[in-house]
Amino acid sequence: MISGPDMMYFWIAFSCYLGATVAASVYAGLRKPALRKVVLWLSVAGLAANTVALVVRTVLSGHPPVTNLFEYMSLFAWAVLLGFLLIWKKPGLELLTVFAAPVAFCIMVVASLFPAAIEQQLIPALQSYWLWIHVSLAVLAEAAFAVAFVASIMYLIGARRGFGSGPSADQLDQVTYRAIGIGFPLFTIGALFAGAVWAQKAWGTPWSWDPKETSSLIVWLVYAIYLHARLARGWRGAGAAWLSIAGFALTIFTILGSVFFEGLHAYG
Amino acid sequence: MHALAWWGIALAAIVLAMFDPRFRKWLASMQTAITLLAVLAALSMAGVLIGQNLPLEAYVGKHGPGLGAFIVRSGLSNVFGAWYFLIIVTLLGVSVITCSFVRIARLVRTPSGLRIGKLGSLLTHISIVVVLVGGLVTALTGFRVPAERFLSAGDAIVVPEGGYSLRVDAARTEFNDRGMLSEYVSEVTVIEDGRDLLSQRIEVNHPLVHNGVGVYQFEMLPSATSIESTVLGVFVTTPHGERGPFDVVAAFGEEVEVPNTAYSVKVLEFLAHFTYDIESRTAALASVWHDNPAVLVQLSEDGEVLGEQWVFAAFPAHDDGGLPCRFVLLDYRPDFEHALTRFEFARQPGTPLLFGGFIAMSLGLCLTFWTRRPAGAADGGQKSGRAGRSKT
Numbered sequence: 001m002i003s004g005p006d007m008m009y010f011w012i013a014f015s016c017y018l019g020a021t022v023a024a025s026v027y028a029g030l031r032k033p034a035l036r037k038v039v040l041w042l043s044v045a046g047l048a049a050n051t052v053a054l055v056v057r058t059v060l061s062g063h064p065p066v067t068n069l070f071e072y073m074s075l076f077a078w079a080v081l082l083g084f085l086l087i088w089k090k091p092g093l094e095l096l097t098v099f100a101a102p103v104a105f106c107i108m109v110v111a112s113l114f115p116a117a118i119e120q121q122l123i124p125a126l127q128s129y130w131l132w133i134h135v136s137l138a139v140l141a142e143a144a145f146a147v148a149f150v151a152s153i154m155y156l157i158g159a160r161r162g163f164g165s166g167p168s169a170d171q172l173d174q175v176t177y178r179a180i181g182i183g184f185p186l187f188t189i190g191a192l193f194a195g196a197v198w199a200q201k202a203w204g205t206p207w208s209w210d211p212k213e214t215s216s217l218i219v220w221l222v223y224a225i226y227l228h229a230r231l232a233r234g235w236r237g238a239g240a241a242w243l244s245i246a247g248f249a250l251t252i253f254t255i256l257g258s259v260f261f262e263g264l265h266a267y268g
Numbered sequence: 269m270h271a272l273a274w275w276g277i278a279l280a281a282i283v284l285a286m287f288d289p290r291f292r293k294w295l296a297s298m299q300t301a302i303t304l305l306a307v308l309a310a311l312s313m314a315g316v317l318i319g320q321n322l323p324l325e326a327y328v329g330k331h332g333p334g335l336g337a338f339i340v341r342s343g344l345s346n347v348f349g350a351w352y353f354l355i356i357v358t359l360l361g362v363s364v365i366t367c368s369f370v371r372i373a374r375l376v377r378t379p380s381g382l383r384i385g386k387l388g389s390l391l392t393h394i395s396i397v398v399v400l401v402g403g404l405v406t407a408l409t410g411f412r413v414p415a416e417r418f419l420s421a422g423d424a425i426v427v428p429e430g431g432y433s434l435r436v437d438a439a440r441t442e443f444n445d446r447g448m449l450s451e452y453v454s455e456v457t458v459i460e461d462g463r464d465l466l467s468q469r470i471e472v473n474h475p476l477v478h479n480g481v482g483v484y485q486f487e488m489l490p491s492a493t494s495i496e497s498t499v500l501g502v503f504v505t506t507p508h509g510e511r512g513p514f515d516v517v518a519a520f521g522e523e524v525e526v527p528n529t530a531y532s533v534k535v536l537e538f539l540a541h542f543t544y545d546i547e548s549r550t551a552a553l554a555s556v557w558h559d560n561p562a563v564l565v566q567l568s569e570d571g572e573v574l575g576e577q578w579v580f581a582a583f584p585a586h587d588d589g590g591l592p593c594r595f596v597l598l599d600y601r602p603d604f605e606h607a608l609t610r611f612e613f614a615r616q617p618g619t620p621l622l623f624g625g626f627i628a629m630s631l632g633l634c635l636t637f638w639t640r641r642p643a644g645a646a647d648g649g650q651k652s653g654r655a656g657r658s659k660t
Contacts, residue, residue: 121444182638188633193627196622196623204484228301
């Protein structure tokens with residue numbers, strides 16, 4: 001185990017996200033366009049530093065940065081910010097997109113709580129190219145769920161206090177739906193399918209009812225309920241927003257579950 | 269639950285759905301599907317939170333006698349094998365089948381309404397059934413069982429339902445140049461019809477699959493009867509009391525001088541779990557686990573063997589008393605080159621169906637959500653009349 005130079009870039013990203021979080025809070029109150037630009041540039045700077053940290057770590061360790069919770073959460077923060085930046089220019093979503101940095105900052109705080117030493121030697125179970133496929137697709141799906149989560153939170157706040165000059169109820173509802181529509185197939189392919197293929201090779205069975213597997217299935221079921229209710233019954237509004245929030249809460253539970261539960265996925 | 273009962277429930281539900289329009293309507297309804305998904309999610313969450321397949325005492329210790337007993341009695345301690353969980357999964361499968369048939373019938377009646385999105389949705393639903401059938405086939409006809417014992421180089425084992433045997437040619441735990449664990453390796457030869465058929469390395473993530481039965485690297489332990497080296501603390505008894513300890517690092521089977529004395533020691537034997545067989549009056553191996561490690565040390569003085577003595581890591585004060593030295597087993601480096609390996613055997617006949625279903629499901633979901641503006645988005649715009657602003 002070594003402590004790598006990637007940590008300098010991690011802390012730069014951390015600081016940028018913190019600065020963007022402060023600027024986003026002020027923007028939420030004052031709505032000055034200049035402040036949104038500050039949020040954007042700090043977020044982009046943070047994303048760049050986060051990217052460098054992840055690349056340096058990958059080069060130093062020789063494997064993707066997904067083998068412990070510090071690495072996973074750093075990558076998760078990166079993916080969440082990227083997800084929000086993709087919709088940065090959509091008209092009407094100005095207030096929504098500035099919340100990318102606070103979400104990324106919270107995830108980085110969680111990341112900083114876990115040991116950051118670089119494991120250059122992977123344990124035998126993790127030595128597979130399926131590590132790349134399984135985890136990277138899962139983290140992208142979870143980032144999409146995070147975007148849906150923030151839109152749902154804003155929807156519920158707007159439903160109580162009025163939507164005012166922020167995104168409309170329809171827009172937030174659409175963002176939630178579209179983000180889940182992107183995340184759900186990714187989650188199916190990455191977390192469940194790729195995971196099952198890898199499990200078959202490593203453990204001799206595609207499914208073991210391991211706590212992490214099962215909680216991933218629960219996440220899938222909750223978003224399946226959301227999509228069925230939405231597509232077939234036209235269900236939307238506060239109920240749909242709560243379901244999206246429940247899905248993301250379960251996603252976080254699944255990610256951090258290896259800390260609390262023993263099982264085949266308890267790597268750290 | 270008995271496999272026949274499971275099939276019975278599924279068949280009964282399908283037959284009932286075919287002949288009873290009300291039951292068919294109920295099964296095909298979205299509300300039923302959502303309810304079944306929600307119940308499945310709730311039961312799965314109970315399975316995660318409660319912990320599975322533990323003894324009754326563990327549940328009683330964690331949740332108290334009343335709740336602990338209830339968890340076991342109600343089947344929540346093995347919820348994924350409980351009859352009600354399997355019924356819910358079966359009903360969900362039949363519900364998806366019914367729903368898909370209703371949709372296909374609708375599409376046949378109005379083929380002009382066939383869109384890529386609808387095709388994707390249909391493909392997704394049918395693939396879910398295929399995945400469930402794949403799981404069912406494996407559950408009913410497959411197996412996954414760890415080998416009963418550890419094997420060392422030279423040992424052979426019959427592969428259950430495989431029609432062949434395996435001989436272990438070598439088993440070792442590999443480390444990288446910094447001493448970190450890098451791989452568990454078993455080199456094996458497949459023996460079929462009395463002759464050596466092929467040789468292969470089995471590692472984690474690299475199983476051997478022959479005649480439809482996979483052999484997986486399940487567990488590995490360092491040798492139970494040899495070590496690489498040991499660190500002994502040697503106390504020399506003199507008329508004026510004990511001198512020492514003199515630390516001696518000795519490779520297995522190598523004679524090493526005790527510094528500043530005329531003595532030398534040699535580690536003759538190692539037992540990972542020492543026991544004493546009263547009948548034969550000999551030291552024996554109780555298990556392959558390193559639960560009571562002991563070394564047999566031979567003491568010599570100026571080249572003359574004085575005697576030998578068992579030295580235990582767990583009992584440093586033990587001394588037979590017949591030698592002019594007392595020994596303490598301070599440490600030892602296990603022998604990873606002559607490891608003991610344990611395999612797991614598995615046959616999963618439903619896997620092709622399962623993975624085929626997953627591929628179809630992935631394709632179906634991509635067609636549903638990624639090839640067009642989703643139906644929910646378009647519908648939302650029409651219903652609310654405000655989506656004209658939305659470009660998302």
